[in-house]
Amino acid sequence: MKIVILDGFTANPGDLSWQELEQIGHVTVFDRTDPTQTVARAADADIVLTNKVVLGRHEIEQLPRLRYIGVLATGYNVLDIDAAHRHGIVVTNVPAYSTESVAQMVFAHLLAVTNHTEHYAMQNRADGPGCALHAPLQPNGKAAAGEADCGPTARWSRNADFCYWDTPLLELAGRTFGIVGLGHIGSRVAQIAQAFGMHVQALTSKPAASLPPGIDKVALPELLHTSDIVSLHCPLTPETRHLINAETLKLMRPTAILINTGRGPLVNDADVAAALQANRLYAYCADVMTTEPPEVDNPLLHQPHAYITPHIAWATVEARTRLLQTAIDNVRAFVCGTPQNCV
Numbered sequence: 001m002k003i004v005i006l007d008g009f010t011a012n013p014g015d016l017s018w019q020e021l022e023q024i025g026h027v028t029v030f031d032r033t034d035p036t037q038t039v040a041r042a043a044d045a046d047i048v049l050t051n052k053v054v055l056g057r058h059e060i061e062q063l064p065r066l067r068y069i070g071v072l073a074t075g076y077n078v079l080d081i082d083a084a085h086r087h088g089i090v091v092t093n094v095p096a097y098s099t100e101s102v103a104q105m106v107f108a109h110l111l112a113v114t115n116h117t118e119h120y121a122m123q124n125r126a127d128g129p130g131c132a133l134h135a136p137l138q139p140n141g142k143a144a145a146g147e148a149d150c151g152p153t154a155r156w157s158r159n160a161d162f163c164y165w166d167t168p169l170l171e172l173a174g175r176t177f178g179i180v181g182l183g184h185i186g187s188r189v190a191q192i193a194q195a196f197g198m199h200v201q202a203l204t205s206k207p208a209a210s211l212p213p214g215i216d217k218v219a220l221p222e223l224l225h226t227s228d229i230v231s232l233h234c235p236l237t238p239e240t241r242h243l244i245n246a247e248t249l250k251l252m253r254p255t256a257i258l259i260n261t262g263r264g265p266l267v268n269d270a271d272v273a274a275a276l277q278a279n280r281l282y283a284y285c286a287d288v289m290t291t292e293p294p295e296v297d298n299p300l301l302h303q304p305h306a307y308i309t310p311h312i313a314w315a316t317v318e319a320r321t322r323l324l325q326t327a328i329d330n331v332r333a334f335v336c337g338t339p340q341n342c343v
Helices: 035-042 081-086 099-114 117-123 152-157 184-195 220-226 269-277 317-335
Strands: 002-005 026-029 047-050 068-071 090-092 176-180 199-203 215-217 229-232 257-260 283-286 306-308
Touching (some): 047 317, 090 317, 099 184, 099 257, 099 317, 176 220, 184 229, 199 220, 269 283
Parallel strands (some): 002 026, 002 047, 176 199, 199 215, 257 283, 283 306
16 A cells, blocks of 8 residues: 655654554655646555645546545645546545644734734843943833834833833723634634633524524624624635625724634735725734735735734644544545545
8 A cells, every 4th residue: 555645744844753654554755745746746656645735637637546535634625526536536634633723823813913922022032132222211111212122121121110011902801702604613712702701703504593602693794893803714615705805894893803714715815905004904813825825915914913824723733643643544444444534
């Protein structure tokens, strides 16, 4: 049994092990695979594991030996599922492995906006060599006119009062948290939001009577208009692509915070950037982008109130350990004739 992993680096950059998979068959791991290399590298494989490397109809038709594709993720939009099924190829994914980690990232982003912990920590980190300015700050906490702050340590040490803040500091309790999509991650986010003392409302296909206590079912216009925070957790479909756009952004409060840890194309990047630029949106927090890596001229990268992280919500060591273990279990189940997590 020949097993090929086309892009193993992101899931396992070396801190985890493929050893258990190697007990099933001969394993070849490629850190990354260019689209021009996909067919050649998978040509002799019975089993292929992929995260972001595309296996479309063109590639699948050139891989007559292939019997199994394991996606090292929950989403499987990198595959032509119909083509795989036509060729008798079993396809599996890894559901729900990152629920806790992604929910944690939602609130890491939210707290970055409301509390700015890293901002203040950076201001008060030890100076590097060559700092020449040690002038005291004015009572308003700012350097004197014409003087630049020499470094993080100087900020608090030279402050006139026992504390200072140069950003708004916001409390979450009592605010309204709107969730678009109430699956595994959305439901966990709702629980955490409630623990912070927030009122939770959701756009969901689930019946209102089946929702957990304290979660109100609302339509999208009401959710956008009445929420202080909006967090996106719905799948990417033709109906949800650019769900957040120039028109729907008009429904949101200028004080609202928008969070996207779902899929980049759920929002129109240019429209969100324009709303930030015009102060019609307080902040945009995203761990996903329409194109990854994003183009250097993506307008969101130039907005100071856009908080962008490089698609790392899923990447905690705990989540990746669950990912690899489930992916290996999927392969083992297939080899034993009882495939699981099929799509």
